[in-house]
Amino acid sequence: MLYSLLRAYRTVAFVGMCKNAGKTTALNRALTGAAEDGAVGLTSIGRDGERQDLVTGTKKPAIYVRRGTLFATAAGLLSACDVTREILETTGVPTPLGEVVLVRALSDGYVQIAGPSITDALPPLFSRFFAFGADRVFLDGAISRKSPAAPAVSEAVVLSTGASYAADLDTIVTDTVRTVRLLTLPRAEGFDPAPDDELLVRLPDGATAAYPRETGILDAMRAQPGATGVYRRGALTDAAVEKLLQTHVRTEGLTLAVEDGSRVLLSGAMLDKLDRRQITLAVVRQTTLAAVTVNPFSSYGLHQDRDALKNRLAAAIAAPVLDVGEE
Amino acid sequence: MDISFAVQQRIGFRYVLDNLTVNSPYGEEQKRELARFLPSERAALETELTSLERAVAAMRQDKPACDAFMRQLMGLKDIRRSIAALAELVTTDVELFEIKRYLLQLQQIQPLYDRLSAGAPFGGRTVTALPDALCVLDAERTGTPTFRISDRMSAALAAIRKEKRALEQEIRTASGEEKERLLVQRTGVVAREEQEEAAIRRSICQRLSPYVETMLDNCRALGYLDLLFAKAASAIRFSAVRPVLTERTLDVADMQNPMLCDRLAERGRSFTPLSVSLTAGSAVITGANMGGKSVALYTLLLNVLCCSCGMFVFCREARLPLFDSISLVAEDAEDAMRGLSSFGAELLLLDRSVRDAEGDGFSLLLFDELARGTNPDEGAKIVLGTVRYLDRPDCMAVFATHYDGVAAAAKRQYRVMGLKRMDLSELRRELSAAGADRVAVIERHMDYGLYPVEGETAVPRDALHVCELLDLSAPLLDCIRGEYGARGM
Numbered sequence: 001m002l003y004s005l006l007r008a009y010r011t012v013a014f015v016g017m018c019k020n021a022g023k024t025t026a027l028n029r030a031l032t033g034a035a036e037d038g039a040v041g042l043t044s045i046g047r048d049g050e051r052q053d054l055v056t057g058t059k060k061p062a063i064y065v066r067r068g069t070l071f072a073t074a075a076g077l078l079s080a081c082d083v084t085r086e087i088l089e090t091t092g093v094p095t096p097l098g099e100v101v102l103v104r105a106l107s108d109g110y111v112q113i114a115g116p117s118i119t120d121a122l123p124p125l126f127s128r129f130f131a132f133g134a135d136r137v138f139l140d141g142a143i144s145r146k147s148p149a150a151p152a153v154s155e156a157v158v159l160s161t162g163a164s165y166a167a168d169l170d171t172i173v174t175d176t177v178r179t180v181r182l183l184t185l186p187r188a189e190g191f192d193p194a195p196d197d198e199l200l201v202r203l204p205d206g207a208t209a210a211y212p213r214e215t216g217i218l219d220a221m222r223a224q225p226g227a228t229g230v231y232r233r234g235a236l237t238d239a240a241v242e243k244l245l246q247t248h249v250r251t252e253g254l255t256l257a258v259e260d261g262s263r264v265l266l267s268g269a270m271l272d273k274l275d276r277r278q279i280t281l282a283v284v285r286q287t288t289l290a291a292v293t294v295n296p297f298s299s300y301g302l303h304q305d306r307d308a309l310k311n312r313l314a315a316a317i318a319a320p321v322l323d324v325g326e327e
Numbered sequence: 328m329d330i331s332f333a334v335q336q337r338i339g340f341r342y343v344l345d346n347l348t349v350n351s352p353y354g355e356e357q358k359r360e361l362a363r364f365l366p367s368e369r370a371a372l373e374t375e376l377t378s379l380e381r382a383v384a385a386m387r388q389d390k391p392a393c394d395a396f397m398r399q400l401m402g403l404k405d406i407r408r409s410i411a412a413l414a415e416l417v418t419t420d421v422e423l424f425e426i427k428r429y430l431l432q433l434q435q436i437q438p439l440y441d442r443l444s445a446g447a448p449f450g451g452r453t454v455t456a457l458p459d460a461l462c463v464l465d466a467e468r469t470g471t472p473t474f475r476i477s478d479r480m481s482a483a484l485a486a487i488r489k490e491k492r493a494l495e496q497e498i499r500t501a502s503g504e505e506k507e508r509l510l511v512q513r514t515g516v517v518a519r520e521e522q523e524e525a526a527i528r529r530s531i532c533q534r535l536s537p538y539v540e541t542m543l544d545n546c547r548a549l550g551y552l553d554l555l556f557a558k559a560a561s562a563i564r565f566s567a568v569r570p571v572l573t574e575r576t577l578d579v580a581d582m583q584n585p586m587l588c589d590r591l592a593e594r595g596r597s598f599t600p601l602s603v604s605l606t607a608g609s610a611v612i613t614g615a616n617m618g619g620k621s622v623a624l625y626t627l628l629l630n631v632l633c634c635s636c637g638m639f640v641f642c643r644e645a646r647l648p649l650f651d652s653i654s655l656v657a658e659d660a661e662d663a664m665r666g667l668s669s670f671g672a673e674l675l676l677l678d679r680s681v682r683d684a685e686g687d688g689f690s691l692l693l694f695d696e697l698a699r700g701t702n703p704d705e706g707a708k709i710v711l712g713t714v715r716y717l718d719r720p721d722c723m724a725v726f727a728t729h730y731d732g733v734a735a736a737a738k739r740q741y742r743v744m745g746l747k748r749m750d751l752s753e754l755r756r757e758l759s760a761a762g763a764d765r766v767a768v769i770e771r772h773m774d775y776g777l778y779p780v781e782g783e784t785a786v787p788r789d790a791l792h793v794c795e796l797l798d799l800s801a802p803l804l805d806c807i808r809g810e811y812g813a814r815g816m
Contacts, residue, residue: 066499067492067495075419075421078419078420078421079419082517082521084475084488084491084520085420085475087420087421087423087424087473087474087475088473089472089473090404090421090424090425098421099421101424106475107488107492107495108495108498108499109495109517
């Protein structure tokens with residue numbers, strides 16, 4: 001079921017709202033599905049894939065791949081992988097556990113994945129996967145990495161959430177919906193930033209004017225009173241937006257654009273404020289939220305009702321919501 | 328290297344090194360460890376210079392082979408730790424992968440190198456491909472750079488893997504307790520597989536251990552060749568020539584300094600080549616301010632260093648000796664900041680250099696405006712004393728100074744010409760037209776050439792000219808002129 005939602009994408013990132021949200025279970029399901037449909041490349045941002053959670057000590061599932069899977073992991077973790085393997089290439093990308101190495105699994109089995117911790121190293125790595133014959137690449141966005149980069153480098157995202165996120169259902173639902181919103185921001189029309197563009201202002205006639213980053217959103221807006229949108233490279237924080245809201249610059253109908261949803265580091269309160277001021281958040285590089293998976297079991301004992309969790313999320317989210325345990 | 332990093336930078340030696348483009352970690356290491364040849368190592372330096380000469384010729388004659396050779400070097404990684412692991416019979420798959428890749432690279436590199444060296448290896452360094460070692464790692468003779476412990480390496484392993492695969496096939500469709508049971512069973516098979524693989528890795532190590540020394544020799548040879556060809560490329564780029572080694576005389580014709588050449592070129596100007604002949608003993612370079620005495624000194628030191636490090640020199644012709652010790656005494660901002668007055672720091676440096684030169688052997692001592700930080704009367708005496716003391720057969724000492732009466736004590740005297748031969752009235756006209764950029768105009772009219780002087784000892788008096796040309800305020804200039812008059816100059 002899950003894989004059928006992912007079939008259309010060359011690169012899919014798996015991110016979790018928290019630890020034990022069921023992300024690895026979702027990844028395993030997708031791997032199994034994809035194995036029937038060509039070769040999969042698998043890596044992560046940073047380390048993941050231990051059988052015991054290194055932080056909380058709770059038991060968690062390991063990643064189990066099919067024969068023919070290509071994976072990129074730190075050389076120091078290969079001894080913890082039990083697949084029969086062929087070393088394809090060393091990448092020169094360093095990790096605390098050694099250089100990232102490209103490997104072909106010659107049997108089914110468990111793997112531990114620690115890929116590059118720098119986002120910039122991922123696209124070249126994906127290219128190597130494809131060069132070695134992968135049909136698609138799955139990226140495990142390790143713990144608490146939902147805000148950084150994983151979605152930025154992939155066509156589609158699978159978000160896992162569950163009872164481990166919070167004790168009460170309302171919080172789980174509210175925060176998951178907010179994360180979903182950031183992952184599904186609309187495309188910012190009229191912006192086509194070059195790699196070195198830091199700050200762009202969109203004018204009523206559709207043209208854009210470039211400013212250096214130091215200018216700041218507010219001053220750029222002041223310089224272009226009729227602006228209909230602002231694009232800024234890098235993370236969008238409360239502090240950067242606060243100034244804009246405190247002034248009398250007209251903001252109704254304004255679009256605030258970033259590279260992708262992972263750059264939005266705004267608090268819930270700030271997001272609400274933007275709504276009230278009719279400011280639209282948008283992204284230059286859109287990813288697709290392919291699915292949300294839910295896990296009603298909490299590793300801390302506070303389980304949620306399976307149907308209540310799934311149904312409330314399904315009502316609030318446009319993307320398909322699946323129960324990872326049910327499939 | 329006995330020359331500090333700051334001095335290497337100031338004289339343009341670092342610039343030359345930065346332009347030595349090596350392609351491999353082994354070449355990088357050789358470059359870091361670049362050292363001077365001492366007089367006792369003269370024969371080795373001659374060999375090195377001959378190799379470099381041949382490398383330059385090879386680069387000119389067979390550029391495609393050279394380029395291909397260097398591209399191969401670019402692909403090298405430092406795998407000496409993997410080779411060391413081999414010698415200790417404990418390697419990982421990744422280490423074996425790297426060794427296999429290295430052996431494949433050697434297969435490519437050796438024929439290229441044979442073509443370049445035409446049967447006479449540069450510096451006696453050979454590159455030896457190891458096809459037999461490669462066969463150990465490439466059981467299936469695929470020639471691909473990937474590595475796996477192949478089923479063909481042991482019948483036992485093939486059997487275990489077959490069993491493992493059958494189990495995995497069952498696991499794919501099993502569920503619940505049955506799946507758990509199969510997974511536990513699989514763990515046992517995996518353990519046996521790992522055990523068998525470890526035994527095979529060990530046997531691979533054993534079979535490869537006879538090649539360990541040759542593999543390491545190849546690393547060293549490739550590092551040497553990488554640096555040699557980098558030196559050759561630099562020699563071609565800067566039109567450097569092979570120096571002739573001498574006992575204790577120095578003759579350089581039209582010396583250049585690549586760093587200064589390039590910097591001047593950026594400003595649309597060019598470097599004035601310098602020629603010097605020296606024998607053991609003291610020599611003095613005098614000349615006006617702004618005239619390039621320091622540049623002459625630095626350029627001399629740069630070329631001496633390049634020669635002694637087995638590089639070609641930036642001259643039309645050069646005959647150079649080797650030195651046991653080399654020092655440059657110059658006001659050093661670093662020492663001044665360490666709390667000593669600049670004068671105190673300079674004297675300590677002077678003392679250290681002279682003591683270094685006292686030992687056996689032949690020394691080069693260069694002094695850039697020695698004792699400029701003290702009063703001219705005493706400064707001149709300090710310089711004169713040092714010139715006299717170092718005018719002896721076991722060293723070459725070169726002093727750039729503008730103190731009077733010093734040159735008489737030296738064996739040789741050179742002068743940077745400065746503005747001396749200029750038509751001053753014409754220069755004044757040009758200056759008034761130039762407006763703000765007077766310094767540039769004066770620089771343009773300086774003669775930076777170095778000219779031997781016989782007999783004459785008075786230092787040229789350009790300072791007043793420069794004051795006038797820079798159009799200091801009239802009353803100030805009058806006062807200064809008055810002082811010249813009062814002293815009868």
